[in-house]
């Protein structure tokens with residue numbers, strides 16, 4: 172069988188495209204000719220601006236936008252229904268990027284509600300999105316799933332154990348799916364970023380000052396950019412021989 176790593180003309184669903192990393196992924200995949208289905212939860216303006224920016228580039232590539240709270244199963248089902256209606260198919264590429272992490276460092280300050288909500292947004296939604304996406308990918312023997320996890324999955328974090336657990340859960344799920352579904356033409360990988368500025372989570376390097384993520388502690392001496400994150404995501408979409416991997420994107424932080 173020939174190797175098919177072409178993403179031009181494929182349909183990518185990116186959750187949380189209203190945020191920093193999601194928007195950068197949308198820009199980069201769009202530049203590679205990928206059709207887009209993009210979601211926001213609360214920040215409609217941000218997604219509208221991104222869509223106008225991309226549509227202003229004059230390429231004849233379809234983009235749809237969808238409101239979706241990934242914590243709600245019914246929103247995820249509606250999202251897939253809308254995508255099918257508007258694009259005539261379910262996604263070939265899933266970028267599960269939408270994420271949440273209220274900075275609560277100490278377990279002593281962490282409520283059960285905060286724990287549950289973090290796992291619901293980051294882990295449960297990744298499971299539900301994948302379950303909705305896999306049937307179409309199976310039917311065409313081609314699919315790419317990329318989860319945005321975090322350096323926190325390995326323990327290092329400016330955040331608490333709730334966030335680490337939610338992202339480590341996604342990594343475990345991804346590796347299991349990769350080994351179970353490799354023969355089906357679907358790859359599963361995750362990008363684990365650290366200290367990516369220009370995002371709602373970390374607007375500037377100032378927000379890291381005095382934390383373990385302070386640029387003084389980052390071997391390359393700076394924070395990462397959303398564009399660098401998008402580069403890795405696109406590479407994974409274009410590299411079908413790579414599956415079951417967690418790629419740490421951290422400027423050398425361990």
Ligand SMILES: NC(=O)c1ccc[n+]([C@@H]2O[C@H](COP(=O)([O-])OP(=O)(O)OC[C@H]3O[C@@H](n4cnc5c(N)ncnc54)[C@H](OP(=O)(O)O)[C@@H]3O)[C@@H](O)[C@H]2O)c1
Nearest residue numbers: 187190191192212213214240241269270366367370371372
């Ligand atoms: N920035 C970093 O250094 C860093 C490091 C490690 C991992 N990450 C991960 O990267 C991903 C993207 O975050 P970001 O850094 O780009 O931050 P961001 O700019 O704050 O973006 C977060 C995105 O997630 C969406 N979102 C949050 N809760 C949601 C919910 N319940 N339902 C649907 N969408 C929801 C937001 O939507 P609305 O704004 O529309 O509500 C927004 O689009 C997250 O998974 C995050 O955990 C980031």
